[in-house]
Amino acid sequence: MWVLQLVGGDAVTEIRPLKAGGSPWLIGWGDASAGGRAVLRVGTAAEARVQARAETAMPIADEHGVPVPDVLGSRISDEESLLLIEWIDGSSSQPVEPDPARLEALGAMAAVIFRADLGDIELPHVSRPIDGVDFDALRTASPHPLLERAARRLDGMHPESPTGLVHGDLWPGNTLWRDGEIVAVIDWDCAGRGPAGVDLASLRLDAALSWGPEASDHVLAGWEREAAEPAQDVAYWDAVAGVNTPPDLGWFVETTIEAIDRPDLTREVMMKRRDAFLSDALERLG
Structure with a gap:
C-alpha cells in the first residue's frame, strides 16, 4: 500500500527478489494508463543509518553526472527501514574474458x-x-x-x-x-x-x-x-x-x-x- 500511494498505482502486479531470494525487491504495479516498476529495499530499523547514507549520497552523485536511480520515497519506523528507488533496465553480468x-x-x-x-x-x-x-x-x-x-x-x-x-x-x-x-x-x-x-x-x-x-x-x-x-x-x-x-x-x-x-x-x-x-x-x- 505504501508503494502504491507513492507511485499512484492501483494494484501490485509483480513482486520479485533481486538478490539471494530477498531484498531488494522488484515491485511492479498497474494503473489506468499502464503501470511501472520500482525497486524496494527493505531493512531493519537498526539499518536506518545505512539507508540514510544511500539516500543522501545518491542525489549528490546524480547532480554530478553519475548515473543513479532516482529516490522515489523512504520510510523509517520502529520495525523497518524502506527505500523505494527507480527501476533501471540493465545487467551486472560481465564477460568471461577481460574487456x-x-x-x-x-x-x-x-x-x-x-x-x-x-x-x-x-x-x-x-x-x-x-x-x-x-x-x-x-x-x-x-x-x-x-x-x-x-x-x-x-x-x-x-x-x-x-x-x-x-x-x-x-x-x-x-x-x-x-x-x-x-x-x-x-x-x-x-x-x-x-x-x-x-x-x-x-x-x-x-x-x-x-x-x-x-x-x-x-x-x-x-x-x-x-x-x-x-x-x-x-x-x-x-x-x-x-x-x-x-x-x-x-x-x-x-x-x-x-x-x-x-x-x-x-x-x-x-x-x-x-x-x-x-x-x-x-x-x-x-
Whole structure:
C-alpha cells in the first residue's frame, strides 16, 4: 500500500527478489494508463543509518553526472527501514574474458564519483571498502598469515589524501550495463566522504579477482584519464582493499558468481588472485 500511494498505482502486479531470494525487491504495479516498476529495499530499523547514507549520497552523485536511480520515497519506523528507488533496465553480468573498455569505464566512473562537490553535506568518513563489516574480527576468527602481515604493515600508515564522495563498495556487481555502457551505479549503503583510493583500489582488486592482475591496470588507466592526474598512494590503497576481505573470501565468491554471472570462477582461483594482488601491493609498498 505504501508503494502504491507513492507511485499512484492501483494494484501490485509483480513482486520479485533481486538478490539471494530477498531484498531488494522488484515491485511492479498497474494503473489506468499502464503501470511501472520500482525497486524496494527493505531493512531493519537498526539499518536506518545505512539507508540514510544511500539516500543522501545518491542525489549528490546524480547532480554530478553519475548515473543513479532516482529516490522515489523512504520510510523509517520502529520495525523497518524502506527505500523505494527507480527501476533501471540493465545487467551486472560481465564477460568471461577481460574487456579493457569496460574496465577503463569503471575506473573513470570512480573518478567521476570522487569529484562530486559535497559542500557541507554530512556523510561519514570512509577509509576502507565496505566499512560496515569488521574484517579485523574475521581475521582473528580465521587467521591468514598474508592478511595478518599486511594488516601489521598498514598499521599506523595514514597517507594524507584529499577527500570527496566515495561509493564505498564499488565493483562491477554494483553497476548496471546496457549496450556496453554503464547506465546505473547502485547500492550506496557504504557511501561517504573519503580518499579516492577507497573506490579505485576496490575496483582494482575486484578486477584482479575476476580476470587476473593485468585487468587492474585498465581500471587505473581509466581513472587517471578521467581525473587528468596520476593516482596517489596506489600500493597503499591496493593493500587496504586486499586486507579488507574475508580470509577465505567467504561471501565474496558467491556474490561475485551470482552478481556478475561468472560461474567459471572458483574460490581457489579467486583466493590465489587475491593473495597475489595483496603480495604485489606489499612489495610495492616496500
